[in-house]
Every structure is written in C-alpha cells, then in structure tokens.
Amino acid sequence: MKDIAPKxxxxxxxxGEDMDIIDVREDWEVQIGxxxxxxxxxxxxxxxxxxRISKDKPVVIYCHTGVRSEQVALWLESEDYENxxxxxxxxxxxxxxxxxxxPGY
Numbered sequence: 001m002k003d004i005a006p007k008x009x010x011x012x013x014x015x016g017e018d019m020d021i022i023d024v025r026e027d028w029e030v031q032i033g034x035x036x037x038x039x040x041x042x043x044x045x046x047x048x049x050x051x052r053i054s055k056d057k058p059v060v061i062y063c064h065t066g067v068r069s070e071q072v073a074l075w076l077e078s079e080d081y082e083n084x085x086x087x088x089x090x091x092x093x094x095x096x097x098x099x100x101x102x103p104g105y
Contacts (some may be wrong), residue, residue: 001073004085006097009060017050020056024072025091029064033102036093042069046075055081062094064105 004012012019015079023034027073034040036052039044043063050081053059053076059071061076066089 001070001077002085003088004060005088006094009087009094010098015070017058019060020054021060021062022053022072023091024063024069029105032105033091033095034067035091035102046072050076050079053081055069057075058083058085060085061088062086063090065092066090 007078008098021035021038023030023040023073024046026042032041039042039052041052046053059081060074061073061084063069065074066086069090070086073084080085092104093104095104
C-alpha cells in the first residue's frame with residue numbers, strides 16, 4: 001500500500017488521471033461532506049463489495065483521518081489488489097490542504 005497526500009491526489013485528478021476514489025466512511029459522515037465523484041462503500045461493507053473495486057487502475061481509499069482507510073487498503077492488498085493508495089489525513093487532510101469549503105466534523 002502506498003500513501004498519497006491530498007495535494008498530490010488533487011494534481012493527479014487535475015491532470016485527468018483515471019482512478020477510482022472510494023469513501024469508506026459511514027453514511028452519516030458522507031452526508032456532512034465528501035469529495036466529488038467517489039464510490040461510497042462503508043468500511044464494514046468492503047468484503048462484500050470487492051466486485052465494485054477495480055484492479056485495473058489506481059484506487060484511492062479515504063475516510064475521516066486516514067486510519068480506517070489504511071486498514072481497508074492493507075486488507076485489499078491482502079486480496080491481491082496492487083494499485084491501492086491511502087489518502088493521508090483523509091477528508092480532514094483534504095479540507096486542510098486542498099478545499100477548506102468542505103464541512104469539518
């Protein structure tokens with residue numbers, strides 16, 4: 001598993017890189033705010049939703065602060081996923097470094 005900083009993710013998205021972004025937070029957290037164009041799969045649902053996660057392109061996993069997403073990323077690697085990136089600092093890091101308009105909690 002590799003980490004990706006919020007600013008680096010923003011640069012890759014701005015460059016048009018094809019990647020999936022998976023939000024593993026709970027429904028109530030997503031209702032507060034989320035990144036655009038994400039796939040929402042709560043952490044506990046990941047094992048039953050692996051068919052929704054691409055093995056053919058980079059996949060960024062994020063949560064609130066990066067702890068849950070790191071656990072998910074490590075689990076996905078144990079399931080033979082190779083292009084998994086953990087968003088360092090989660091959405092809180094994205095808010096701090098990229099988009100302060102996202103509501104905090």
